[in-house]
Amino acid sequence: MVLVEAPERTGEERNAAExxxxxxxxxxxxxxxTARSVREQHGNTTTWxxxxxxxxxxxxxxxxxxxxxxxxxxxxxxxxxxxxTGTSLEGQVNAPRGGICLDFRDMNRVLEVHAExxxxxxxxxxxxxxxxxxxxxxxxxxxxxxxxxxxxxxMAATRASGTNAVRYGTMKDNVLALKAVLANGExxxxxxxxxxxxxxxxxxRLIVGSEGTLGIITELTLKLxxxxxxxxxxxxxxxxxxxxxxxxxxxxxxxxxxARIELLxxxxxRASNNYSKLDLPETPMLLLEFHxxxxxxxxxxxxxxxxxxxxxxxxxxxxxxAEDRTRxxxxxxxxxxxxxxxxxxxxxxxxxxxxxxxxLAECVTETQRDIAASGLLGPIVGHVGDGNFHxxxxxxxxxxxxxxxxxxxxxxxxxxxxxxxxTCTGEHGVGQGKxxxxxxxxxxxxxxxxxxxxxxxDPLDILNPGxxxxx
Amino acid sequence: MVLVEAPERTGEERNAAExxxxxxxxxxxxxxxTARSVREQHGNTTTWxxxxxxxxxxxxxxxxxxxxxxxxxxxxxxxxxxxxTGTSLEGQVNAPRGGICLDFRDMNRVLEVHAExxxxxxxxxxxxxxxxxxxxxxxxxxxxxxxxxxxxxxMAATRASGTNAVRYGTMKDNVLALKAVLANGExxxxxxxxxxxxxxxxxxRLIVGSEGTLGIITELTLKLxxxxxxxxxxxxxxxxxxxxxxxxxxxxxxxxxxARIELLxxxxxRASNNYSKLDLPETPMLLLEFHxxxxxxxxxxxxxxxxxxxxxxxxxxxxxxAEDRTRxxxxxxxxxxxxxxxxxxxxxxxxxxxxxxxxLAECVTETQRDIAASGLLGPIVGHVGDGNFHxxxxxxxxxxxxxxxxxxxxxxxxxxxxxxxxTCTGEHGVGQGKxxxxxxxxxxxxxxxxxxxxxxxDPLDILNPGxxxxx
Numbered sequence: 001m002v003l004v005e006a007p008e009r010t011g012e013e014r015n016a017a018e019x020x021x022x023x024x025x026x027x028x029x030x031x032x033x034t035a036r037s038v039r040e041q042h043g044n045t046t047t048w049x050x051x052x053x054x055x056x057x058x059x060x061x062x063x064x065x066x067x068x069x070x071x072x073x074x075x076x077x078x079x080x081x082x083x084x085t086g087t088s089l090e091g092q093v094n095a096p097r098g099g100i101c102l103d104f105r106d107m108n109r110v111l112e113v114h115a116e117x118x119x120x121x122x123x124x125x126x127x128x129x130x131x132x133x134x135x136x137x138x139x140x141x142x143x144x145x146x147x148x149x150x151x152x153x154x155m156a157a158t159r160a161s162g163t164n165a166v167r168y169g170t171m172k173d174n175v176l177a178l179k180a181v182l183a184n185g186e187x188x189x190x191x192x193x194x195x196x197x198x199x200x201x202x203x204x205r206l207i208v209g210s211e212g213t214l215g216i217i218t219e220l221t222l223k224l225x226x227x228x229x230x231x232x233x234x235x236x237x238x239x240x241x242x243x244x245x246x247x248x249x250x251x252x253x254x255x256x257x258x259a260r261i262e263l264l265x266x267x268x269x270r271a272s273n274n275y276s277k278l279d280l281p282e283t284p285m286l287l288l289e290f291h292x293x294x295x296x297x298x299x300x301x302x303x304x305x306x307x308x309x310x311x312x313x314x315x316x317x318x319x320x321x322a323e324d325r326t327r328x329x330x331x332x333x334x335x336x337x338x339x340x341x342x343x344x345x346x347x348x349x350x351x352x353x354x355x356x357x358x359x360l361a362e363c364v365t366e367t368q369r370d371i372a373a374s375g376l377l378g379p380i381v382g383h384v385g386d387g388n389f390h391x392x393x394x395x396x397x398x399x400x401x402x403x404x405x406x407x408x409x410x411x412x413x414x415x416x417x418x419x420x421x422x423t424c425t426g427e428h429g430v431g432q433g434k435x436x437x438x439x440x441x442x443x444x445x446x447x448x449x450x451x452x453x454x455x456x457x458d459p460l461d462i463l464n465p466g467x468x469x470x471x
Numbered sequence: 472m473v474l475v476e477a478p479e480r481t482g483e484e485r486n487a488a489e490x491x492x493x494x495x496x497x498x499x500x501x502x503x504x505t506a507r508s509v510r511e512q513h514g515n516t517t518t519w520x521x522x523x524x525x526x527x528x529x530x531x532x533x534x535x536x537x538x539x540x541x542x543x544x545x546x547x548x549x550x551x552x553x554x555x556t557g558t559s560l561e562g563q564v565n566a567p568r569g570g571i572c573l574d575f576r577d578m579n580r581v582l583e584v585h586a587e588x589x590x591x592x593x594x595x596x597x598x599x600x601x602x603x604x605x606x607x608x609x610x611x612x613x614x615x616x617x618x619x620x621x622x623x624x625x626m627a628a629t630r631a632s633g634t635n636a637v638r639y640g641t642m643k644d645n646v647l648a649l650k651a652v653l654a655n656g657e658x659x660x661x662x663x664x665x666x667x668x669x670x671x672x673x674x675x676r677l678i679v680g681s682e683g684t685l686g687i688i689t690e691l692t693l694k695l696x697x698x699x700x701x702x703x704x705x706x707x708x709x710x711x712x713x714x715x716x717x718x719x720x721x722x723x724x725x726x727x728x729x730a731r732i733e734l735l736x737x738x739x740x741r742a743s744n745n746y747s748k749l750d751l752p753e754t755p756m757l758l759l760e761f762h763x764x765x766x767x768x769x770x771x772x773x774x775x776x777x778x779x780x781x782x783x784x785x786x787x788x789x790x791x792x793a794e795d796r797t798r799x800x801x802x803x804x805x806x807x808x809x810x811x812x813x814x815x816x817x818x819x820x821x822x823x824x825x826x827x828x829x830x831l832a833e834c835v836t837e838t839q840r841d842i843a844a845s846g847l848l849g850p851i852v853g854h855v856g857d858g859n860f861h862x863x864x865x866x867x868x869x870x871x872x873x874x875x876x877x878x879x880x881x882x883x884x885x886x887x888x889x890x891x892x893x894t895c896t897g898e899h900g901v902g903q904g905k906x907x908x909x910x911x912x913x914x915x916x917x918x919x920x921x922x923x924x925x926x927x928x929d930p931l932d933i934l935n936p937g938x939x940x941x942x
Binding site: 051114115116117118119139140155158159160161165169172173182186187188189190191192193194195196198200201202203205206208209210214222225226228229242248251252254255256257291293295298299303317353354355356357358386387388395417418420421424425426427428429430436437438441442443446447448450452453454455456468 | 489518585586587588589590608610611629630631632636640641643644653657658659660661662663664665666667668669670671672673674676677680681685697699700719723724726728732757762763766772783804825826827828829841857858859867888889892893894895896897898899900901903908909913914916917918919920923924926927928939
C-alpha cells in the first residue's frame with residue numbers, strides 16, 4: 001500500500017465526527033452504517049493507495065437527505081464524501097480526515113427520458129449499464145463507457161470517458177445539466193434542458209470533474225445518442241506503434257467518423273491472447289468500430305483498410321456480425337484481467353496520461369523503453385484517437401523495491417506526458433494520487449484560481465477535502 | 472435607445488480613471504486613444520442598448536500589455552473591458568462605469584497550426600474568417616460561425632455558436648485551452664493541448680462564456696476540423712413550422728449527421744425573396760447542409776428527402792455545386808439585412824432563446840402569434856437542430872410606444888422559453904441586456920454561486936463590471 005499523507009485528526013475533529021454520527025444515527029436509523037467492513041468498502045479499494053475509511057456511511061434516498069447530511073456536517077465542520085460504485089482509481093472516495101460518506105446506491109432511478117430531445121434525467125446512482133439496459137428498447141444509448149460499470153454521478157464527478165470518446169466526447173460533453181447540493185446545503189440547478197446556452201458561467205462544467213469537492217451531484221440531465229443503424233468492428237495489426245498511431249491520425253484527419261479506435265501494444269496482445277483465447281499476431285494492434293448507416297460503415301471500413309495498408313499495416317479484418325463484435329470488444333474490456341494474468345500474484349496498476357495525438361507514438365514508445373529499462377512488466381492499451389493511454393504496470397505490493405521502482409516509473413510517465421504538452425490524467429481524475437502533479441501541469445496561477453474557487457464555494461473545506469487541491 | 476441603469480460615477484472614481492489614463496498615455500503613446508469617436512465605437516453599437524463609452528482605449532500588442540493595464544487598473548480600481556470586433560448583441564462591451572477598453576485588433580496572429588492534432592494556437596483578435604482563410608490550404612477549418620466576422624477571443628468570451636453547432640458544437644466544445652490575464656494581473660493557462668483531461672477544475676469552460684468578467688483572454692488553443700471531402704446543401708419547404716421541426720427531430724434521431732439545419736419562417740422567406748432576389752414559396756423552409764464523403768452526403772440527402780416527404784414537406788432540392796451552395800447560404804447570412812429591408816427606417820433587433828427541440832415548434836408558433844397580436848413585424852430564423860431561434864423584431868426607435876411594445880414582447884419571449892425548460896439566450900450571451908432574466912432562469916442559489924466565483928477571482932470587480940452578475 002502506498003500511503004497518502006493524512007495529518008492525525010485532532011480530538012476536536014474526532015468529537016465533531018462522533019456528534020454528527022450520533023445525530024445521523026437518530027435520523028437515518030438503518031440507513032446509516034458504521035461497521036468497519038462497510039466503512040472500509042467505502043474507502044479506496046481499487047488501487048494501491050491505502051484505504052482511509054469514513055466514520056459512517058449514509059445511504060441517501062433523496063436530495064433532501066443529502067442536504068440534511070451536508071448541513072449537519074457544515075455545522076460541525078465534518079467532511080462529506082460522495083460515493084457511487086467506488087471504482088475510481090486515484091483514491092477519490094478516501095476519507096483522509098474521516099467524515100460521512102454519502103452512498104448513492106439507492107438513488108438509482110431513471111426519472112425522465114425525452115426521446116425527441118435525446119436526453120434523460122436520472123439519479124446519480126444509476127450505472128452506465130443500467131441506463132443502457134433501460135434505454136435499449138427506445139433505440140437510444142449513452143455512449144460514455146469507462147472500464148467499470150460506474151455510477152453516472154461518479155462518472156460526471158471524475159469527468160470520465162472511455163472507448164467512445166473519440167466520437168461522442170467525454171462526460172463534459174454529455175452532461176447537459178446537474179442538480180447538486182452545495183457546501184451550504186442549498187441545491188443548485190446548473191442549467192436547463194436546452195441543448196446550448198450562453199446564460200452565465202458554466203456551472204455544469206465546473207462541477208463535472210470536480211470530484212465532489214464543489215458540490216454533491218444529486219441529479220443529472222444527460223445527452224443521449226440514437227443507437228446506430230449499423231455498427232462494424234474490425235481489428236488491424238501494424239508493424240509498429242508508430243504506424244498504428246499514424247493510421248489513427250490519418251483516419252481522423254480524413255474525416256472518417258470513427259466511433260472507437262483502440263491500441264493494444266504487443267505485450268497487451270500477448271496477454272489478451274492468453275487470457276481471452278485469441279490467436280492474434282503479437283504486434284501492435286488497432287481495434288476499431290464504425291457507427292452509421294449500412295453503406296456508411298462499409299465505406300468507413302474500406303477507407304480505413306486503405307489507410308492501414310498504405311502504412312504497412314493490415315490486413316484489416318472487419319466484421320459486422322454482433323457475435324464477432326462482442327468477442328472482440330470483450331477481449332478489450334478484459335484487458336485488465338489479461339494484464340493481471342500475465343504475472344499471477346501481482347496487481348496491475350492502471351495509470352493514464354493523455355498527449356496531443358502527434359506525440360502519442362513517441363510517448364508510448366519511450367514509455368515501453370522505460371518499462372523495460374526499469375525491469376517492469378506493463379502492457380499498454382490506449383484510446384488512441386484521443387491521445388490517451390493506460391499503462392497496466394504489474395507490481396507485487398509485498399516487494400518494497402519493486403514498489404519504489406513503479407512509483408519512479410509513474411512519475412517519469414507523467415513528466416514525459418507533460419513535456420509533450422499533455423496532461424497527467426486523461427480520464428481517471430486527480431483524487432489523491434495525482435494531486436502532486438497539478439502544479440507542474442497547470443502552474444501556480446491556475447492552482448491559485450482553483451483554490452480560490454474551492455474556497456468561494458466551500459469555505460469550510462468539508463466537501464471531499466484533501467482531493468484535487470488542498471486549502 | 473434603451474437605457475441601462477448605470478449609477479453616476481463618484482468624483483473619486485473619475486479621478487482614479489483620470490490617473491490611469493494619464494499613466495497609460497505615458498506608457499502606450501499613440502496606442503492609447505481618448506477621442507470621443509473612438510471611445511464611442513468601443514461602447515455598445517449593435518443593439519438598442521445605449522452607448523456607454525470607456526474613458527480610453529488601449530490597443531494591446533502582447534499579453535504583457537494586458538497585464539500592465541490590468542495591474543494599473545487594479546491599483547486604482549478602474550474597470551477593464553476586453554474588446555474584439557464589437558459585434559456582441561447584448562451590450563457586452565459597454566462601459567457603464569467607464570474604465571479602460573483593451574482592443575485586441577493588433578493581436579491577430581495565428582501562432583501555431585498542428586495539422587496532425589487538428590488544433591491551432593492564436594491570438595484573440597484573429598477573426599473567424601481570417602482564421603479560415605489561413606487554414607484553407609491546409610485542408611482544415613474552424614466551424615463556429617456566428618453572423619458577424621467576430622474575433623475568436625470575443626466568440627470564446629460570449630460562448631458563441633452559429634449554424635454549424637448542431638454537428639460541431641459551440642465555442643465551449645471547440646476551445647481546448649486559453650491563456651488569460653486574471654484580475655490580479657497574473658497569467659493563467661487553463662489547459663494543455665491534450666484532447667481531453669481530468670486534471671482538476673475546468674478553468675477553460677469557466678472562462679468561455681464569462682464575457683471578460685473573470686479573466687481577459689490573450690491566447691486560444693482551438694480544435695479544428697478537416698474540410699469535408701464533399702458538401703451538399705439543400706432547401707426544403709414545409710406546410711408548417713411544426714412539420715419542419717418534426718423533420719429536424721426525426722433526422723437527428725435517426726442519426727443523419729446533419730452539419731447545418733436552419734429554419735426560415737414564412738415571413739423570413741418573404742424578406743429573403745425580396746432582398747436576395749430569390750423565388751422561394753413563402754412557407755416555412757429548412758436549409759440544410761451535409762458533410763462527408765461523396766457517397767455519404769448523397770445518402771444523407773436522400774434520407775432527409777424521405778423524412779421530409781413523409782411529413783408533407785418537400786420537394787427537397789439539393790445541390791452539391793459550390794456556386795449553388797454559396798447562393799443559398801448567402802441568403803441565409805443576409806437574413807438580418809433582409810429583415811431590415813422589410814421596413815425601411817426600422818431596425819431589426821436580434822434576440823435569441825433556446826428550448827428543448829421537442830418544444831421548438833410550439834415556442835416558434837406561439838411567438839409568431841404574439842408578434843402578430845402585438846402589432847409587430849418579426850421574421851424568425853433558427854438553428855433548429857439545437858432548438859435555438861432568433862427573432863429579428865423590427866422597431867422604429869423614435870416610436871416610443873413601439874419600443875415599449877417590443878420590450879414587453881421580448882420579456883414574454885424569454886418567459887415562454889423558460890417555461891419550456893429553455894434558456895434566455897442560446898448564443899448571444901448575457902451582457903447587460905439579459906442580466907434581468909438570470910434569476911428566473913437559474914434561481915438564486917446558482918446566481919449566488921456565480922457571484923461567489925466572480926468575487927473569488929475578481930474581488931475588486933474591475934473586469935467588465937455590470938455584466939452577467941452584479942456584486
